[in-house]
Amino acid sequence: MKEFEAVKNQFFANLAHELRTPLTVILGLATRLKRGVKKEEIEENAQNIVEQGNTLLNLTNQILDLAKLESQQFALSLSNGNISQFVQHQADALMPLAESKGLQLIVHNGMPVVWMDFDPAQIQKILNNLIANAIRHSSPGGTIRIETALEMENSWLKLSVEDEGEGIAPEDLPYIFDRFYQGSQPNYKNGASGLGLTLTRDLVRLMGGEVLAESNAGKGALFTVRLPVSNQAPRTNDPSVSQPPVKKQEVHLPVTTDSHNLPLLLILEDNEAVANFLRLCLQDHFRLEMTEDGEAGIAKALELIPDIILTDVAMPKKDGFEVTSFLKNDVRTSHIPIVMLTAKVDHHDRLKGKRRGANAYLTKPFEEQELLQILNNLLHLQQQWKRRYAQFGSTQKNFGASKAAAEDLQVEDEFMQKLYGVFEENYTDDAFNLERLCRLLGLSSSQLDRKLKVLADQTPMHLLRRFRLQKARELLQKKPKPNIKEVCFQTGFKSPSHFSRAFSEEFGMPPSVLNTDP
Numbered sequence: 439m440k441e442f443e444a445v446k447n448q449f450f451a452n453l454a455h456e457l458r459t460p461l462t463v464i465l466g467l468a469t470r471l472k473r474g475v476k477k478e479e480i481e482e483n484a485q486n487i488v489e490q491g492n493t494l495l496n497l498t499n500q501i502l503d504l505a506k507l508e509s510q511q512f513a514l515s516l517s518n519g520n521i522s523q524f525v526q527h528q529a530d531a532l533m534p535l536a537e538s539k540g541l542q543l544i545v546h547n548g549m550p551v552v553w554m555d556f557d558p559a560q561i562q563k564i565l566n567n568l569i570a571n572a573i574r575h576s577s578p579g580g581t582i583r584i585e586t587a588l589e590m591e592n593s594w595l596k597l598s599v600e601d602e603g604e605g606i607a608p609e610d611l612p613y614i615f616d617r618f619y620q621g622s623q624p625n626y627k628n629g630a631s632g633l634g635l636t637l638t639r640d641l642v643r644l645m646g647g648e649v650l651a652e653s654n655a656g657k658g659a660l661f662t663v664r665l666p667v668s669n670q671a672p673r674t675n676d677p678s679v680s681q682p683p684v685k686k687q688e689v690h691l692p693v694t695t696d697s698h699n700l701p702l703l704l705i706l707e708d709n710e711a712v713a714n715f716l717r718l719c720l721q722d723h724f725r726l727e728m729t730e731d732g733e734a735g736i737a738k739a740l741e742l743i744p745d746i747i748l749t750d751v752a753m754p755k756k757d758g759f760e761v762t763s764f765l766k767n768d769v770r771t772s773h774i775p776i777v778m779l780t781a782k783v784d785h786h787d788r789l790k791g792k793r794r795g796a797n798a799y800l801t802k803p804f805e806e807q808e809l810l811q812i813l814n815n816l817l818h819l820q821q822q823w824k825r826r827y828a829q830f831g832s833t834q835k836n837f838g839a840s841k842a843a844a845e846d847l848q849v850e851d852e853f854m855q856k857l858y859g860v861f862e863e864n865y866t867d868d869a870f871n872l873e874r875l876c877r878l879l880g881l882s883s884s885q886l887d888r889k890l891k892v893l894a895d896q897t898p899m900h901l902l903r904r905f906r907l908q909k910a911r912e913l914l915q916k917k918p919k920p921n922i923k924e925v926c927f928q929t930g931f932k933s934p935s936h937f938s939r940a941f942s943e944e945f946g947m948p949p950s951v952l953n954t955d956p
Contacts, residue, residue: 540578732756
């Protein structure tokens with residue numbers, strides 16, 4: 439009973455997660471409409487609200503269907519039609535969704551005309567659940583195959599849906615249709631509630647059939663439905679029995695690219711509706727880059743070194759916790775503030791996010807103004823970093839141990855100490871350049887440039903020049919007074935005139951002032 443209660447509680451937690459995602463979009467867009475938006479946005483916002491409302495309605499209907507099936511109050515409404523053509527129509531309706539995910543959907547009918555009794559609404563639910571499940575767990579470039587055929591002297595219909603996705607772990611396979619069961623793989627744990635497969639199994643059993651799942655982990659999954667063929671119900675005039683719902687065109691909002699001075703925000707969100715809503719909220723305040731899974735998000739973060747990152751928790755390939763942990767422990771990205779945006783609201787998840795290094799944790803549904811305030815606060819924090827590290831000079835060897843040093847800046851203090859350690863060892867070499875500096879730090883020039891732009895608002899070579907000038911100032915203050923030209927060459931400058939000009943710009947006086955005895 440304890441185990442059952444644990445799985446049931448996890449089921450309801452996942453169900454709440456599914457409810458929160460469309461609610462986030464609906465409430466957010468409704469708030470924008472109430473506040474007043476541009477004329478051209480009204481229709482797009484309303485369309486998104488309708489689509490997310492339909493998502494909630496579909497989920498609610500599945501819950502009600504399961505309750506009816508469990509209480510044996512569910513009744514089939516059979517009619518006789520061409521099920522091969524019906525399957526084709528349903529697959530055609532899901533083609534745009536598959537294509538938007540970079541997937542190919544192929545339908546093969548062993549016989550183009552197969553007349554039999556079936557309930558169109560329930561077959562549609564079965565097909566939608568199996569195909570949507572295949573799309574959810576497939577990677578771009580893959581193929582999903584749907585096949586119908588007759589078996590055992592045409593007395594049984596076989597309907598199969600096969601994908602080339604991540605597959606199902608062997609330990610999960612026997613329980614994949616069980617109510618409340620969540621698989622061991624991250625996508626099963628963090629993805630949909632699992633209602634679809636349970637409902638599919640119960641509907642197939644109600645029709646006197648069976649559904650089976652086969653899989654090799656990492657090589658895709660095959661779901662096979664077998665239904666008995668009968669021809670006793672009245673035949674409909676429409677050979678496809680019913681028309682599938684028309685797939686609405688997805689709304690893709692434009693990204694503002696007018697100003698290169700806007701901060702760069704990387705968003706990791708696999709739900710297209712939420713991603714579009716975030717784009718709508720943030721496009722006037724940030725330059726935006728978007729990815730749909732954690733693995734791609736890490737790659738994009740390493741490539742771009744954004745100013746700030748907003749990540750969902752439940753994502754394919756790598757979840758938000760893994761993304762945050764990786765980026766916060768990599769010197770190239772450790773300085774980037776990360777905000778977790780998720781439907782997971784319990785204390786354990788919040789604590790887990792904080793332990794992985796998240797700077798803020800915002801739950802769905804969220805208010806647009808609250809999100810903007812959190813992002814602005816983190817950008818303001820970066821300004822404090824710039825004041826801190828712009829003064830981080832050669833005399834501050836133990837800067838990271840300062841009482842004023844925040845605990846979460848320890849990694850950045852260590853990085854700056856390493857940077858100035860490299861300067862200390864090489865500042866006398868006038869041939870020391872950016873390429874050698876990057877090689878010693880293990881960063882590319884663009885990564886180092888972006889990191890120092892955030893931390894100190896300076897380029898690497900500008901920091902090196904300031905370091906050399908600080909060294910020159912210390913030498914010029916020593917007694918007996920050294921020769922200015924010698925100090926110039928000792929601190930890595932090639933030209934005395936360039937050295938004098940740079941010294942005057944940095945300290946507001948020429949080096950000769952310090953070189954003269956009072």
